[in-house]
Amino acid sequence: MTHDIPHMTAMVCHGPGQSLHTETRPVPTPRPGELLVEVLACGVCRTDLHVVDGDIPASYPIIPGHEIVGRIIALGQGYDDFALGTRVGIPWLGHACGTCSYCREGRENLCDHPEFTGATRDGGYATHAVADARFCFPIPDGLGDLEAAPLLCAGLIGWRAYRMAGEGARIGLYGFGAAAHILAQLAIAQGREIYAFTSPGDTAAQAFAHQLGCTWAGSSTQPPPELLDAAILFAPVGSLVPAALKAVRKGGRVVCAGIHMSDIPQFPYADLWGEREIVSVANLTREDGTSFLRPDVAGRVKSHVVPFPLAKANEALARLREGKIEGAAVLIP
Ligand SMILES: [Zn+2]
Numbered sequence: 001m002t003h004d005i006p007h008m009t010a011m012v013c014h015g016p017g018q019s020l021h022t023e024t025r026p027v028p029t030p031r032p033g034e035l036l037v038e039v040l041a042c043g044v045c046r047t048d049l050h051v052v053d054g055d056i057p058a059s060y061p062i063i064p065g066h067e068i069v070g071r072i073i074a075l076g077q078g079y080d081d082f083a084l085g086t087r088v089g090i091p092w093l094g095h096a097c098g099t100c101s102y103c104r105e106g107r108e109n110l111c112d113h114p115e116f117t118g119a120t121r122d123g124g125y126a127t128h129a130v131a132d133a134r135f136c137f138p139i140p141d142g143l144g145d146l147e148a149a150p151l152l153c154a155g156l157i158g159w160r161a162y163r164m165a166g167e168g169a170r171i172g173l174y175g176f177g178a179a180a181h182i183l184a185q186l187a188i189a190q191g192r193e194i195y196a197f198t199s200p201g202d203t204a205a206q207a208f209a210h211q212l213g214c215t216w217a218g219s220s221t222q223p224p225p226e227l228l229d230a231a232i233l234f235a236p237v238g239s240l241v242p243a244a245l246k247a248v249r250k251g252g253r254v255v256c257a258g259i260h261m262s263d264i265p266q267f268p269y270a271d272l273w274g275e276r277e278i279v280s281v282a283n284l285t286r287e288d289g290t291s292f293l294r295p296d297v298a299g300r301v302k303s304h305v306v307p308f309p310l311a312k313a314n315e316a317l318a319r320l321r322e323g324k325i326e327g328a329a330v331l332i333p
Pocket residue numbers: 096097098099100101102103108110111112113114
């Protein structure tokens with residue numbers, strides 16, 4: 001009676017540098033503490049490119065995707081905080097050990113024994129996904145499935161980077177893609193001035209930034225018209241670090257928000273002098289999720305999405321690689 005076993009469709013990466021293959025598998029059964037969702041939408045993040053390219057550690061074969069919006073269709077034993085039918089978000093941090101020194105001091109984003117959705121455990125480029133229920137977030141009712149998906153990484157990492165950037169009024173965003181277009185809306189609503197830096201000549205992204213209310217938009221090779229209080233780098237380009245240091249005032253901070261970046265070139269100490277700082281943002285904590293995914297925070301953001309059917313995942317990744325996505329790509333099973 002094998003035809004009675006429910007099956008799922010997944011886009012699977014079998015190793016670094018390989019494109020995704022469509023596969024059919026039995027729908028997994030959630031273990032104790034896990035939940036099973038029917039995937040409603042899954043965002044396509046730059047980190048998925050790093051997984052497919054082998055730039056960061058991943059367990060192949062792997063189903064990428066860590067911006068999952070799904071509806072719970074089964075619960076493993078021992079977890080009843082969520083009800084069947086609840087719409088949840090499954091983010092990048094799939095599990096943290098809870099016992100290492102980082103977890104104990106409230107920095108589970110730096111856990112020594114983490115699991116990452118779509119990299120070390122299967123993600124959401126599929127019709128179904130299982131997750132550790134404790135690391136999932138309820139999705140506010142006002143948000144559509146597609147609009148909510150990019151919030152789960154682009155939005156969340158942007159939020160964590162924004163909080164690390166400090167309270168300054170003028171903030172530069174280097175790389176105006178999925179994360180920046182979400183964060184810009186939120187920061188502008190909170191009265192900040194946003195300076196958008198794009199690839200040289202990307203007038204479409206600059207026009208998009210102006211549309212969203214950014215104070216200034218220009219090329220990442222240009223200096224901003226005013227010195228900035230902080231800069232956040234979403235583009236995975238190391239040469240932007242010294243460029244951003246030159247763009248911030250004394251005491252200013254440069255926040256590197258990407259998981260992977262090309263090498264940072266040498267630069268004169270004078271550019272760091274004046275108590276300027278360079279910091280990185282790694283992963284997320286559950287507190288980032290609960291403080292961000294609220295109706296009065298993320299609920300006010302209108303994410304600009306470019307939908308693709310699940311089967312076109314390779315095409316979505318290729319478009320992202322070429323910088324040809326305005327806003328965020330989202331897969332629909
Ligand atoms: Zn830990």
